[in-house]
Each structure stands twice: as structure tokens, then as C-alpha cells.
Amino acid sequence: MSSPRTAPVIVWFRQDLRLADNPALHAAVESGRPVLPVFILDAETPGDWKLGGAARWWLHHSLSALNTRLDQTGNHLVLRAGNSHNVLKELIKETGAAAVYWNRRYESSARQRDSDIKSHLKEQGLDVQSFNATLLVEPWTVKNKSGDPFRVFTPFWRSVRSEVDPGTPLKAPSQIQSLDKWPTSEELDDWNLLPRNPDWAKDFPDVWTPGEDGARQRLTDFLEDDAAHYAGGRDRPDKPWTSRLSPHLAFGEISPRQIVAVAESHRETVGDKNTEKFLSEIGWREFSYNLLYHFPNFPEQNYQDKFDRFPWLNNSDTLLAWQRGQTGYPIVDAGMRQLWQTGWMHNRVRMITASFLIKHLMTDWREGERWFWDTLVDADLANNSASWQWVAGSGADAAPYFRIFNPITQGEKFDPNGEYIRKWVPEIAQLPNKFLNKPWEAGPIVLKDAGIELGQTYPEPIVDHSAARERALDAFKSLKEAA
Structure with a gap:
């Protein structure tokens, strides 16, 4: 002993x-x-x-x-x-x-x-x-003036920013005293954490460098190369203007306190607006953990119980088409294919794809939450559940029910040159920009010149946008009237 x-x-x-x-x-x-x-x-x-x-x-x-x-x-x-x-x-x-x-x-x-x-x-x-x-501030320490947990992001983050000093991050130890006699350790390879046949993650190493060194390098690269575009460009999936730190944060390879410290040290070159916008995204993560802590059933239950009456359709065929990136809406399909091939999806496109599943396809947000949980390298229970409930309108500080992303105009606005769509949906890459987000409006000659046969080489839209939007609005209005 x-x-x-x-x-x-x-x-x-x-x-x-x-x-x-x-x-x-x-x-x-x-x-x-x-x-x-x-x-x-x-x-x-x-x-x-x-x-x-x-x-x-x-x-x-x-x-x-x-x-x-x-x-x-x-x-x-x-x-x-x-x-x-x-x-x-x-x-x-x-x-x-x-x-x-x-x-x-x-x-x-x-x-x-x-x-x-x-x-x-x-x-x-x-x-x-x-x-x-894990957090800048632990959930039980941040309360509103009534002594209750915050349910709205803006006052929550304002309170954290004004009252919390994250302090100086601890340095890594250069030496750690070892044991004289070591207990046995299992072999990592024996845990079978990696996919076998098929190896659907074969392209992941081209995109990601897991580990503490990879996290530190990713933060440095972002702040030196991309952060100056952040406030105005973070919604552009065709540009490398997001940090892509989320998986490193999810596994704790870097702490939010480290991120804040390094971001503040770059404030002069990055600019106040970009720095504050970037830090507010760290704030959303904090807010999501705040919700998960105070409402532990958040990942499984509607925060607003009136959504328990929502008339979901839950069609397995349209769910599968969404999962495979075969909806016929290019920006949606691009996002779902990026997710499958890289384990990650740009945040703007996450909102578009989530809105499409929930509101165009009338599929329960929990189906999307489960799919993202399995396919995201940055799967995080707090972030995942809070984000899905935000889009559904059922969560705290949620998007209004009438906010239904138009997948056509969203693609045109945030991927204006079509670079993102052409990368992930190459079968329609030859379409002119005018029709890239709505191939069904291209005439037969344009489609033929682009090498596209709708319904064969690329699917017809699985729902009509206008009709799906009206159907969703009617469903959401029925909840409001019954309240």
C-alpha cells in the first residue's frame, strides 16, 4: 500500500x-x-x-x-x-x-x-x-434579477461579459510525476472507435487534426487569416471565415478561457466588431449549457410544451432523402453531403438544413438532432439540442414560428457565386448561377448543356417550397391559436 x-x-x-x-x-x-x-x-x-x-x-x-x-x-x-x-x-x-x-x-x-x-x-x-x-462560467452562478436562470441569450451574455473575469489560462505542465508501477491499459485500437468497411471517414484526416496541438493551431490560423472577415463573412459557406473550433471545444482540446485570452490578444488586428461577434458565439455555447443544466430534459423534450401538439408528418422517405442530400434543393443537399463527407457543416447551412427538415418536411426536430449527433465530429449535447429547438421554435429564445428559411434565396444570398454548391453537388456544377439554386426552372436546353436530367442525375424537389411553407405556417398557427 x-x-x-x-x-x-x-x-x-x-x-x-x-x-x-x-x-x-x-x-x-x-x-x-x-x-x-x-x-x-x-x-x-x-x-x-x-x-x-x-x-x-x-x-x-x-x-x-x-x-x-x-x-x-x-x-x-x-x-x-x-x-x-x-x-x-x-x-x-x-x-x-x-x-x-x-x-x-x-x-x-x-x-x-x-x-x-x-x-x-x-x-x-x-x-x-x-x-x-469546460465553461467560462458555471450555470448555477448566472441568474437574472429575479434569481432565475436566463432564458434569453442577449441579457445572459451581457451579464457574463460584464460580471465574469475568465482569468488567465493555466499553463501545461512540462513534467508530470509518474508511478513506479503502472496498472495495465487497454489498447486504443481494440476499442474499435474507427469505422471499418466501409470507411466513411476516409476523408476526415484531410480536414481535421484532432488533439490539443491541432486545436491551438486552428485557433491561431483563424485569428491570423480569417477572423478579420468574421462579423460580415461568417454566414458565407463558400469562404473559410469561421473558426471550425467546435470539435476541439467539444472534446476539450482547448478551453473557452484559452480562446478568449488568445482572441483578446488579437483584438487590435482583428478589430472590435469581429472579436465581439466571435466571442458571442462562445457565449451561445455557454447559453446552451445554461439551458441544459437548468432544463435537463432539453435534448428529449420540447422546452415549450405546446409543441407537444405539433402535427408532425415524420415521413421516412423524405427523412432519408434529407439525410442523403437528395432533396432537390441544392443548398440543402450541399450541406448534408458536406456533413457526411467531413463530419461538419457550416453553421448557416445547419440552420437552412434544419429549417428545411422541420418546416418544409414537417419532421420532428428530434430526428434531425439524432442524425447530427451521429454524423457530427463536434456533436455536443447542449449545443445540438439548443440549436435544433431554436430552429423549431420550441426552445428558449427560439426563432419565431414564421421564420422559415427559403432554401432558394438563402443559397443565392450566402453562396452568391455557387462555389459551395458546386463543390458538394458536382452533378449540377455546370448550371449557370441563375438556375443553380432552382434547377427545375432551367429549360431543357440549359439542363442538357449542363449534363443534367432531373429525376435521374439530380432529383426533382421533394416538396414545393411555397406549398410547404404554407403548410408549416398553418401548423404553427394552430399551436398559437390553441394556446
């Missing part, structure tokens, strides 16, 4: 796969005791929200990158799969660990699990500590 001074500290990594600005790891190193970094693949706790396929791909590479970083400090990562509580008990018994540190999570299932583990381990005499590594 280890003596108190040599008994190791277990650092339980979760959504914090980094060394810098990691409070749990920092506290463990500062304790002066050996540190046992652990990641547990727990398929029980998340319930219905087990990691989707794209997120599993990212996790594999992120864990590999984390282990490389730990190796550089003279330490390494132990991998175990199973029930988190049971695995921790086994590791404590094997190593004589006297402490367990972790950074907090905010999903209902994880909060309950962590509370149970903390109570049990403290009863056993262990030092158990949890920290905030």
Missing part, C-alpha cells in the same frame, strides 16, 4: 483532453504526488446519448494525441472501458490511489453519476475534487 505522500492522484479525463488550462490535472501536479491519467470509455452513463460514429472517430485520434502529449511529460494515459464507478474502484485498489480529480460535466446523467461516485469515494476516505474546465 502506498504511503500518503506517494499515493497517486487519479486524474479522470473526460471532455477535457488537453494538458493546458486543465484545472484537475494542474491540481494533481501541484499536489506533489504521482499522477495517474485515466480515460474511461463508459457506454452506460450516457444512456441514449452514446457517442455517435463521427465523434468516435475524433475520440480515437484525440486520445492518441493526448497520450503523445503525456509521453512528453514522462507520463502516459491509461485506458479502461466499462462502468466508470467500477473502473475507478479497480484502479484505486490496484494502485493505492488516495485521490481522484476530474473536471465537471453538465449533462444530467453525468452529473448524477459523478455525484454518486464522489459521495462513495469520500466515504472511503479519498480526496475527491472536481473543477470547471
Whole structure:
């Protein structure tokens, strides 16, 4: 049995796969005791929200990158799969660990699990500590003047910006004291997180570099190359003017506190308007976690219960056409194909595709939420549920019911030269811009010259925009009248 001074500290990594600005790891190193970094693949706790396929791909590479970083400090990562509580008990018994540190999570299932583990381990005499590594401000600390959680983004973010000092990010430790005798670790490859046949993620490495180094480089590249266009250009899917930090944030390879600090250091060159707009998107993430914490059923239930009466059609054929990017509306299809091929979709196009599914196809927002959960490398329960409910109109601070994105004019406005559509829907690339967002209006000669046979090489629209819009408005109005 280890003596108190040599008994190791277990650092339980979760959504914090980094060394810098990691409070749990920092506290463990500062304790002066050996540190046992652990990641547990727990398929029980998340319930219905087990990691989707794209997120599993990212996790594999992120864990590999984390282990490389730990190796550089003279330490390494132990991998175990199973029930988190049971695995921790086994590791404590094997190593004589006297402490367990972790950074907090905010999903209902994880909060309950962590509370149970903390109570049990403290009863056993262990030092158990949890920290905030995920958010600028924890949800229970931000209240409105009535003492209630904020339900509207703007006053929430104004309060956070005016009252919260995120502080200076913690530096990564250069050395982490190791154990004399290590417990066994499972092999990452044996977890089968990567797709096999077919390898639908084969193009992901061309787009993404998972890991802490990749996150830091992505932020630097964005601030130096693209952020000066952000406020006016973030809605352009044909331009590289968004940060694409979302998967790095989702896996905790970078913290919001780090992002704020680095963004502020670039404010002079990026400009106040661009900096504030960029930081407000970090604010939306904070707001989404605020909603998830205070309304734990947010991912499964309508925030506004009147939407429980919504007359969804839920047609499996149109849902499949949407998933495959075969709706006949080019901007929608481009987004859905970008998602499938890269594990990510531009935010403006996420809103367009979500609106199309919900309002044009009258499909329950939860169907879209589940598809995005499985196909996004940045799948995040708080962001995903808040965004889908925002588009549906059923959430907090939601879009008004009559806001129905026109997929034709949205494409014309935000992809004015058609570069985005031509990249992801190459079968219609030869169409002139005039018809690119509405191929069905092109005459037979134009279609023939472009090598297109509607219904064969590219689908006819699966719904008529005007008719679908009126149908959706009638459905939403019926909710309003019944209220």
C-alpha cells in the first residue's frame, strides 16, 4: 500500500483532453504526488446519448494525441472501458490511489453519476475534487434579477461579459510525476472507435487534426487569416471565415478561457466588431449549457410544451432523402453531403438544413438532432439540442414560428457565386448561377448543356417550397391559436 505522500492522484479525463488550462490535472501536479491519467470509455452513463460514429472517430485520434502529449511529460494515459464507478474502484485498489480529480460535466446523467461516485469515494476516505474546465462560467452562478436562470441569450451574455473575469489560462505542465508501477491499459485500437468497411471517414484526416496541438493551431490560423472577415463573412459557406473550433471545444482540446485570452490578444488586428461577434458565439455555447443544466430534459423534450401538439408528418422517405442530400434543393443537399463527407457543416447551412427538415418536411426536430449527433465530429449535447429547438421554435429564445428559411434565396444570398454548391453537388456544377439554386426552372436546353436530367442525375424537389411553407405556417398557427 502506498504511503500518503506517494499515493497517486487519479486524474479522470473526460471532455477535457488537453494538458493546458486543465484545472484537475494542474491540481494533481501541484499536489506533489504521482499522477495517474485515466480515460474511461463508459457506454452506460450516457444512456441514449452514446457517442455517435463521427465523434468516435475524433475520440480515437484525440486520445492518441493526448497520450503523445503525456509521453512528453514522462507520463502516459491509461485506458479502461466499462462502468466508470467500477473502473475507478479497480484502479484505486490496484494502485493505492488516495485521490481522484476530474473536471465537471453538465449533462444530467453525468452529473448524477459523478455525484454518486464522489459521495462513495469520500466515504472511503479519498480526496475527491472536481473543477470547471469546460465553461467560462458555471450555470448555477448566472441568474437574472429575479434569481432565475436566463432564458434569453442577449441579457445572459451581457451579464457574463460584464460580471465574469475568465482569468488567465493555466499553463501545461512540462513534467508530470509518474508511478513506479503502472496498472495495465487497454489498447486504443481494440476499442474499435474507427469505422471499418466501409470507411466513411476516409476523408476526415484531410480536414481535421484532432488533439490539443491541432486545436491551438486552428485557433491561431483563424485569428491570423480569417477572423478579420468574421462579423460580415461568417454566414458565407463558400469562404473559410469561421473558426471550425467546435470539435476541439467539444472534446476539450482547448478551453473557452484559452480562446478568449488568445482572441483578446488579437483584438487590435482583428478589430472590435469581429472579436465581439466571435466571442458571442462562445457565449451561445455557454447559453446552451445554461439551458441544459437548468432544463435537463432539453435534448428529449420540447422546452415549450405546446409543441407537444405539433402535427408532425415524420415521413421516412423524405427523412432519408434529407439525410442523403437528395432533396432537390441544392443548398440543402450541399450541406448534408458536406456533413457526411467531413463530419461538419457550416453553421448557416445547419440552420437552412434544419429549417428545411422541420418546416418544409414537417419532421420532428428530434430526428434531425439524432442524425447530427451521429454524423457530427463536434456533436455536443447542449449545443445540438439548443440549436435544433431554436430552429423549431420550441426552445428558449427560439426563432419565431414564421421564420422559415427559403432554401432558394438563402443559397443565392450566402453562396452568391455557387462555389459551395458546386463543390458538394458536382452533378449540377455546370448550371449557370441563375438556375443553380432552382434547377427545375432551367429549360431543357440549359439542363442538357449542363449534363443534367432531373429525376435521374439530380432529383426533382421533394416538396414545393411555397406549398410547404404554407403548410408549416398553418401548423404553427394552430399551436398559437390553441394556446
